[in-house]
Every structure is written in C-alpha cells, then in structure tokens.
Amino acid sequence: MSLDYDKKDCFTVDGKLALPYTYFAGRVGSKFITTIRDQKKIMGVKCNKCKKVFLPPRQTCECCMEDIRNNWVEVGNTGEVVNFTVVRYNDGHLPRKAPYILALIKLEGADTPFAHILDGLKPEEAAIGMKVEAVFAKETTNTILDIDHFAPSKTKKLQVSKRAPAEKAPAAAKTKYQPELDERRKAMSKKVIITAALTGAATMKTQNPAVPYTPQEFAEDAYKCYKAGAA
Structure with a gap:
C-alpha cells in the first residue's frame, strides 16, 4: 500500500523535547538508593507469603498483593546475565557513549532481574548466562549509577544456582485481594x-x-x- 504525495508539500520540523524534572523516589526507592550509596550494599524486599525476593524493591508483592515494604533482605553483588541489548546511538540523557551493553541481571539471592550497564567487555563478548559482579562508583551521584556498572566476574567458579531453594509457600488463604487476582487471571485468557x-x-x-x-x-x-x- 502506498500514497502519492508531492514532497514539496510535506513540511516537517526536526525537534527534541527537553523536560528536566525532579521526583520523589518514594520510601522504598529512597532506601534502596541510599543503602547502595552509603553502605555499598544491594537490598531487595521479600514477600513472607510466596517467599520471593524482589529487586528492584517494591512496596507490594505483585503475586500475593501483600505489603512488603519493610521486609528488607540483602542480596549478593554477583549474579547472572539473563538478557541484554546493545545501545548503538548517542543521546545526551544516556549514561554511556554508544555502543554500550544494557543487561538484565539476576543477582544472587533475588528472584527477579533488574537492568543495568554491563562494562569491561566488548558488545560481541556479552552472553546470556555469564557471571557478573557489581562495580560501585567512586563518587556518588545519588542515583542507581552509584553502582557504576557490572563487569565479568573475577570468580570463575561462581555458581548463582547454588542459592538455597525458596521455602515452600503455605497454601494461599483467601484475602481481600482475591477477587482482584481472580479477575486478572480471567483477563489473561481473554x-x-x-x-x-x-x-x-x-x-x-x-x-x-x-x-x-x-x-x-x-x-x-x-x-x-x-x-x-x-x-
């Protein structure tokens, strides 16, 4: 399918929106960032019902709808790449000059991966399953970039999979959120x-x-x- 048009009548304007802003990271996000900044520790939150450890931390368990904002647990600084992409264009708001690797990393002790920069190797050397470790920034930026990047692990025998299996969750009791969960499950089949x-x-x-x-x-x-x- 194509449309005929006269290019001289097609007027376009190249532009870019700059929208500087400041927002509150929330109590959970603030503690996550300040703990990285002050203690060089990476913290997640654990749901006491399904036993999952979420990273980045969040206020509510997406599986059980339980409030987990105060259930802090430390996760490891080492982990495994579960997926990645290579950023190949430059822009002022990006944290690195292209090309650089943005990876989904599942840290030891966490059940969910989070995105961060993978450095210390060429883009063609990145691979799913490779073991990596956090490299903390020398100077703080009060952002997630207080973890400057992740690099290939120097500990060749690191085995992320050796983490003790999660405790078996007890049979879920009916809660006030059950109707909402049931509706979500029904919607997934439509x-x-x-x-x-x-x-x-x-x-x-x-x-x-x-x-x-x-x-x-x-x-x-x-x-x-x-x-x-x-x-």
Missing part, C-alpha cells in the same frame, strides 16, 4: 487488542532511521502493523 505506537516515545530519525515522518511512511507502517495483527 482476547486482547494489540495497538501500535508508530513513532515511539518522541524518537528521532537520528536515533532510529525506521521511525516514520511523512504521510506515506505512516501509511505504509500502519498497514504493516495491521497485517501483523495490530488493531
């Missing part, structure tokens, strides 16, 4: 509507040449999304 954001989040062509700008590009991309199953 048909869904897939939508497509053709331009992403204000992404520029300099960042991704595939971003549509012109009416013809929008029409062609929309048709491709429709053929792929989007609404």
Whole structure:
C-alpha cells in the first residue's frame, strides 16, 4: 500500500523535547538508593507469603498483593546475565557513549532481574548466562549509577544456582485481594487488542532511521502493523 504525495508539500520540523524534572523516589526507592550509596550494599524486599525476593524493591508483592515494604533482605553483588541489548546511538540523557551493553541481571539471592550497564567487555563478548559482579562508583551521584556498572566476574567458579531453594509457600488463604487476582487471571485468557505506537516515545530519525515522518511512511507502517495483527 502506498500514497502519492508531492514532497514539496510535506513540511516537517526536526525537534527534541527537553523536560528536566525532579521526583520523589518514594520510601522504598529512597532506601534502596541510599543503602547502595552509603553502605555499598544491594537490598531487595521479600514477600513472607510466596517467599520471593524482589529487586528492584517494591512496596507490594505483585503475586500475593501483600505489603512488603519493610521486609528488607540483602542480596549478593554477583549474579547472572539473563538478557541484554546493545545501545548503538548517542543521546545526551544516556549514561554511556554508544555502543554500550544494557543487561538484565539476576543477582544472587533475588528472584527477579533488574537492568543495568554491563562494562569491561566488548558488545560481541556479552552472553546470556555469564557471571557478573557489581562495580560501585567512586563518587556518588545519588542515583542507581552509584553502582557504576557490572563487569565479568573475577570468580570463575561462581555458581548463582547454588542459592538455597525458596521455602515452600503455605497454601494461599483467601484475602481481600482475591477477587482482584481472580479477575486478572480471567483477563489473561481473554482476547486482547494489540495497538501500535508508530513513532515511539518522541524518537528521532537520528536515533532510529525506521521511525516514520511523512504521510506515506505512516501509511505504509500502519498497514504493516495491521497485517501483523495490530488493531
């Protein structure tokens, strides 16, 4: 599918939005960051019902809907890469110059992975399953970058999988959240509507040449999304 148009009538303006802002990280997020800054420790929170340890920490267990904001546990500084991508474009808000590796890392003692920079190796050397360890920043930034990056572990025999298995959770009792959980499970079995954001989040062509700008590009991309199953 294509549209005919006269390019001289197609007026576009290249621009970039700069939105500086300050926000409160919350009590849980604040303790997470300040503990990294002051003690060089990485903390998660544990649900006493399902026994899962969440990292980054959160206020509520997404499985049991229990309040876990005060159930702090220390996790290891070493872990395993469960997935990664290579960032290949430069932008002022990014923490590194491209190319650099952004990895999902599951730390020893945690049940969920979190995203951070993987450094100390070439992009082509990164691999799922590789063992890595935290490298803390020499100077604080009061952000998650107080962990400067993760690097390949110097301890070759590190075995993340040797963590003691989680205790078996007792049979879940009915709680006030049970109706909501039941509705969520039902919703997962229903048909869904897939939508497509053709331009992403204000992404520029300099960042991704595939971003549509012109009416013809929008029409062609929309048709491709429709053929792929989007609404």
